Amino acid sequence: MDHDGRREFGPGKVEPPPRSGLSRRRFLSLMGATAALATGTGCPGRGQVAPLTRAVEGTQPGVPGFYASAFQEALSSYSVLVKTREGRPIHIEGNDAHPTSKGKTSLRAIAEVLRLYDPDRLARPLVEGRPVTWADADGRVVPILLEARQRSRPVLLVTGAVRSPSTRALIADLGKALPGMKHVAWEPTVGDGELEALAACFGEVRRARPLPERAHVIVSFEADFLGPDRPEAVAGFVSNRPESALDARMNRLYVFEGGVSLTGAVADHRFRLPPSRAAAVIFALANALHGNGVPLPTSVDPRWLVPFDLERIGRESGAAPGPLMGVVSDLEREQGRSLVMAGTALPGEAHVACHLLNAMLGSEGRTLDASRESPLGLASWRELATVFKDAASGRFAAVVFWGTNPAYTWPDAGLWRSVVAGVAFKATIGSLADETAAVSQVVLPENHWLESWGDHETATDMLCLQQPAIAPLYDTLQAEEILLRWAKALGASVPASYHDHVKTLWRKQVWPSGSPVPFERFWQAALHDGVAGREVPPAPARAFSGGAVAAAARAAADRPAGVLELIAVPAVGVFDGRHANSGWLQELPDPITKLTWGNGALVSPADASRYGLTDGDLVRLETRGAATDLPVVVQPGQAPGVVTVAMGYGRRTGAVARGVGASVFPLLDAGSGSPHLRYGVALSPLGRRVPLPFAQRHGRLEGRDIVRHFSLADDADKLRRLTAHPVAELASLYPDQKYPEHKWGMAIDLTRCTGCSTCVIACQSENNIACVGPEQVVKGREMHWMRIDRYYEGGVDNPWVLFQPMLCQQCDNAPCETVCPVYATNHSTDGLNQMVYNRCVGTRYCGNNCPYRVRRFNFLEFTASKREPESLVFNPEVTVRPRGVMEKCTFCIQRIQDARQRAKVEGRTLGDGEIVPACAAACPARAIVFGDLKDPSSRVARLSLDERGYKVLEELGAKPSVTYLARISNSLGGRG
């Protein structure tokens, strides 16, 4: 302690000198004594309180623990770090030890902590709807399996994608013990077109990993590769976006799509193209390139491409001829440094065309890497339909569903009903009582993945290890453990637990044989890192065989024209519906439409005026035999004739999920080969309108200089005008703020930001941000501290879509601070605009006076009324705000304080980049940079002086601490 007693506490933490005879300390001690006497006989009414006489092993109260684990969703696996406090997971971030995701993860992985504490989770097995013990449940299932084996009747196991070597091995073991077991892995978000084209062109269903970091030109057809679930693709893509405005090295992204995706929003040129026309356009590009001398693979007959004249097809599909020719010349110039992608929803011929184009451009091995990918092992929709028909005919003695919910996702309700009728015994393994569980005799509650062991293959030579971060909250088992019990009961020789199973497999397959490191050490290191590489020879390059091109070209040429097309896309929040019970993901605004809590039928402005529709008008979408009622959302940039509907809504079970939005699955056709597309949909207005919970209701910039945007091709004068906005120093009534030590600031690069909204969820998890529900969102009372503003610029037909992450700007002359009558919001000595919740009376004046409108008010009791298990998700370092108080972004002050204290304990100064707010930590594009503006060498200080840098509404004189770096596009011929 220093002699004056001050430095020890740091600025602002000095005990004030005693004012009168009664010092603060004395007052408190007297008050404490009084309170103790008054309440000495009573006890607070929250159950029994017992002292922690023996600490939980490995936990230190108040100190967070970090555990590496892994999360899988459909075909993607994410290596994550789980932050736990007092033994409970509270936050998830990407694992920076993972070589490709590099510390970033999907927003849905981050939201998984909420699902861990979902009150709807099943707590014990159910037989015929009655809770039973595991022994009873086994007693119900095992005899049926034994009988099936005895009478050699097959058993059907339907799962989601299996990307885990251990699980794969376990299912194989179970299959050995139960001959005739049929395992089908199916993902409702993966289209048949992709699977069938892979098989047709390469002879095996092995995806290639796109490497956008190596591509100078990227052409995407309905491929939303910059979505929130592909952090490594986002990172790769933005690595070719410039740091500085005059750095001319910049990739160019062309997107052809029917709806507006995140990828389309970021595109330098976006073409509105009905999905049915995608194959024709790709073939036309191939034809044009061939015409320019790019050789076709020998197996492809040039005559097949003759019908695809680029000029004609471009004209037919309404693409601007200039940019379309730009695609050809760019691709021709950048052979081997270009990448063409087709979305999984597209029909097979589009995928074949895409593989052909990539083969012509020599992308394989350069911008596409298939050498480290294993076969997908997925059944197509058509294959599952065949299996279901078998099941309906009574072929299977029993069916077990795990990680899949066909009662909700399977489009053909009639076939599903006959499956239910045709299989005598149905069991479901899952964590929630979903639609499929409702038709099953036995429901086996599964651990959350944060309670489970496992491994995942992110590449053939890169495995992630999944370890439990908490013991199971309920009487549940992890699914693999259940399968293991059955295998054991069937007499298979399997390890005692799934943990042992994983370990055994890793000892055999992952631990480098002959390694000097003993296995236990290797295992511990893998647990610590969460990832482990293994020596696997790269798979041989895929050889493109052009045999399928002829049929694909024929199919591309005679797609129906002029009919309404429906395309179903996974929702950014709830994906295919598996996350629909998560309030965070329901309330996450769709990055483009800004719609929360539900889906809409997205139609183009032209179609909307043709049908006389506006936002919220209910329409009925009908295909043969099925209809779904949805509210219309008029989407600028939507291709006319195309209706986009997000999957994952209209669930029939789950306290949160039930009745939110409408399901698009009944409209799909499992047998069409492109199940996510439907041609000839009938749209009929119902003449009713419903209020839609949009988180942002106005999308035009109104000519305001809020999001700066220019193109590399703009002339230098325009660049200078756009970048130089001198703002006169405004006089202030109050003295300037003094920042003796630090001045925290942020820089947000709008060129890198893809609008994916991962930061929104990370902030929600870190800062205990409430969900308010659709009724409150309609009223404009959502609580996100970090929001992504989305603006449209240009005509409604195909506007630029501009994103702007908006959070508290931590102004030096904060307008909110002067108007608070009780000093509940005030300025810290390190540049933070602090919010003292305890002091807040709730006049809301600060909210009115904030020009950025980032302050959120607790209009009702949103959070503080939560009880266990929901309350377990709260970050104990952040106050839970009661009703009646204001709240807003704090720059994650708890993380700032944490880093400062660590630096102080270690006796060093804070390093740049040591403090990472939750949003910056989650941002896959690394668009958000936080740091000390007083340190001229810090990244944030340098970026704040960048010529692209500007402050939003700088002319108001509030002196915000957040610098935005203008968005640059690489469009041909300027921003236009």
Place this chain on the structure above:
Amino acid sequence: MATTTTSLPPELVPEPLSTGPVTAGSLDDQVLAFPDRPPPLKWFVALAFTLGCFAVGALLIVYTICTGIGVWGNNRPVFWGFDIINFVFWIGIGHAGTLISAILFLFRARWRNAIARFAEAMTIFAVMCAGIFPLIHVGRPWLAFWLFPYPNQRGIWPNFRSPLMWDVFAVNTYFSVSLMFWYLGLVPDLASLRDRTRPGFRKVIYAILSLGWRGSATHWLHFEKAYLLLAGLATGLVLSVHSVVSFDFAVSLVPGWHMTIFPPYFVTGAIFAGFAMVVIVLVVVRESMDLGNLITLRHLDLMNKVILGTSCLMGYSYLMEAFTAWYSMNPFLHHTFRQYVAGTYWWAGWICIGCNILAPQLFWVPKWRRSYPVMLFVALAVTVGMWFERFVIIVISLSQDYLPSSWHVYWPTPVDFGILLGSFGLFFSLVLLFARVLPIIATTEVKAALQGAQPGHEGVAS
């Protein structure tokens, strides 16, 4: 009192401020008798109705406090809605009384004497109604006392930079001075009531309230001096209170609020709205209590002239505000002003112009200034229009400010309307009670304005 012959031409003879033979005694008998007589049935019916309205509001306030501000229509960005509209509206209504009793007193406009008491009472009641809103509009009303600078062990003072703090002082000062001023004026009349009342409970109350007034010359000397001083004090407050209330808006950054014209504009509007409310209540009182001889059509005519004058000032303010907005070259401000007349709430802007600027122009016709239907129509229009003026300023400005991403419409809920109804219920309940238990006309002051009571040139009293 002998009527005097005059050499003045008839058009220059001021119209008398009372009609019929009014003497000091008859005045007392007429005015001070009300507390003695049992109220008529229609009074009870009226009181039951207004108390019912008040009860609705009170229950909804309890509901709000128990549930949260979320039961109102307020949202982000429109953090303030009916709560602050009603506050500014009632504070405005509360301006006429003090203006009439203080400023017109200082200007020796003796026509004010007959209506001053009532107008002052309305001021007190309106400020009471207004005072409810800042208290209940905060998110945690049980902590609203933190807005007061009181010594506390935390060592935290309120933020004196905040206009809301200034509001707290301005409104409280205004309320206490108005209350004192009103009470001081009541003292001689309370003494008259005490003297007239038969011994009993009421007499004791009146005796206590009249503070031992005997009507001695010393009493009168002190009374007049105190009254003059308080009038001087209150005059400043009439101008300051609404100026300070306008600072809530003018000092902020919100486009449409950040205007230097706001203080005079708000004061004018307040007087305008207050006079309209006084006219409405006076017409009802004059008719229902048979006070036509004391509150004459001349009084109403003069009130209506003030309404016409302030309406013209309001028109000027609107034009000047719009000009300032246009001249500022500020695109945000341009947008806000376009919203006032052509946005989602275009009708609110036109209600303001129609009710506040156009309707009072009827008063250019002398006959209509004395016509009940016209003056009630105009006064009601002004009351509605001035409420909507606050709606325009608060809701429209907030709903579309700087970042278009935040724009959101505001629609009130039934709770909002219920609480507004409750405030009217409270106001009129208090007016009804006042009319029956206290002298509604300042008899001592009216006596001073009776014909011949004042020395004047050739016996003509001013």
